[in-house]
Amino acid sequence: MSDKILIVGAGAIGGFYGGLLAKAGAEVSVVCRSDYDIVKQQGYRIDSCDLGKWRFMPEQVLQHAGDYRKDADYLILCTKVTADMDRVGLIRDAVRPDTAIVFIQNGVEIEAELQQAFPDNQLVSGLAFVCCNRLQAGEIRHLAYGRLMLGNLPAGISAKTRHLQQLFTQAGIECVASEDIVAGRWQKCVWNAPFNPLSVLSGGLPTLAILRQQEALVRRIMREVRDIAAACGHPLNDDVIETNIQNTYAMPPYKTSMLLDFERGHAMETEAILGNAVRAARRQGIACPTLETLYALMKLRELQIRSQCP
């Protein structure tokens, strides 16, 4: 019998990974709000840089998780993590005792909220290294990368997580399982913490220009994140900074997700990426003056955006 999967927050990322799971034979339904009408009628058209083009017709297209009439084996949450997003409220009505709750989201220390709300469910933390855009309602373009990393909370890899990993692998996407996914989340933050805010605060520079002009600043930020991760009990590999620097030089110039949100007037993941890192540092008694400054500046930038709104 095929796996029953419910994707909540089926925009570019959720639609893309949901479409892959459907390709792999799972019974995939979606909750999507803004594009509901189009997706309900036509499903998604997905155009991938390396996995072909296909149409993804979800089993059910829903406006609310509570409308899902089955017992999900996996509920995969793919929204952004912003202050106005009630992640628990979004999924609560579709969570059954056997539902594994998977969240493919950015940021550090975003686990507690879900752990507290669903103490008896399997919780799977996921990271996507992917470049996906929503072109218009129901149209997704997969531009580059795609690797997923999954792992259970607080640590380890369950059989159910292994199974999900296999489904993604069958669909042709690289998916690795991690015994310490919390460390993986910090590791991703080593890249996100400099490039996301710097792209916004610079007024829109792509990654390569930032790195070329201010490599020393980027390295300082990366070191602060690495030190916070270690203080939180998740030491990262010694080469984590060097690898991130070299990879970014090798990447094509790239607009970060925070910059795209900024340009579109959407809420930014400031708290998930910067605020939570700064709070972890304060809790551990670690100084992170550069992150503190970036965080304060992003809060000022957000205040300015709000003050411009009618």
Added chain:
Amino acid sequence: MSDKILIVGAGAIGGFYGGLLAKAGAEVSVVCRSDYDIVKQQGYRIDSCDLGKWRFMPEQVLQHAGDYRKDADYLILCTKVTADMDRVGLIRDAVRPDTAIVFIQNGVEIEAELQQAFPDNQLVSGLAFVCCNRLQAGEIRHLAYGRLMLGNLPAGISAKTRHLQQLFTQAGIECVASEDIVAGRWQKCVWNAPFNPLSVLSGGLPTLAILRQQEALVRRIMREVRDIAAACGHPLNDDVIETNIQNTYAMPPYKTSMLLDFERGHAMETEAILGNAVRAARRQGIACPTLETLYALMKLRELQIRSQCP
């Protein structure tokens, strides 16, 4: 016989103070480039919040300092201090052996360039605490404040500086003389270093909003400037931060000069205000992580502005 004064860079600040000196009976000429035609014809119309309205007809209106045919008692330089401004070249041809060179400009550690070029002249460092706008060519509005601080380099107060102070005082503007004007410059930087870059990097917030939202950040920046000043041999008063914070809460919300330059697409005084402070810290072996971050961000912002230009 009246004092012969040449103002170089006679925009809002230079025109305003030049107009005051003319009121006090000095023979004031100006070098102004962009508004030359209008000022040559009509002089300046100055509208002050507390010193009335008057027309200031300069003795001579010139396009180049070298066109000045007299021996200036005082040459007062009032341009911005930006990378593309050759301060020495602007004034060299009008400097005579007895000319006191006065610069009323923003920033720290901006003295050396002039000291090296004119080792035998009296050098007077000046700070203006004033809010003046150029409304259009030849029209200046004085909005608030106006206090001047003058002092000789490397320190002390000469008779010639006292005399200039008296001229300003006669004209109705508060003018104090300082035995340690270099400390005065650092003291002004305690305010400039946070509010100027934060106003730009926040996307345009006025001073009060910045302070209300991020007082802790503002205080961190102020402490770093205070510590650099002390390391450079210019310890500031213990209450310098508290006074600046309270004064800023009491001021009407204010757009900084750097924000005005930014909005008008003009060069910003990033190096004079931030870069020089950071370099002084590095020279003294003092850490200033917040200033380092602001400075790097301003350089990224400037890079982004240049990359937008055709």
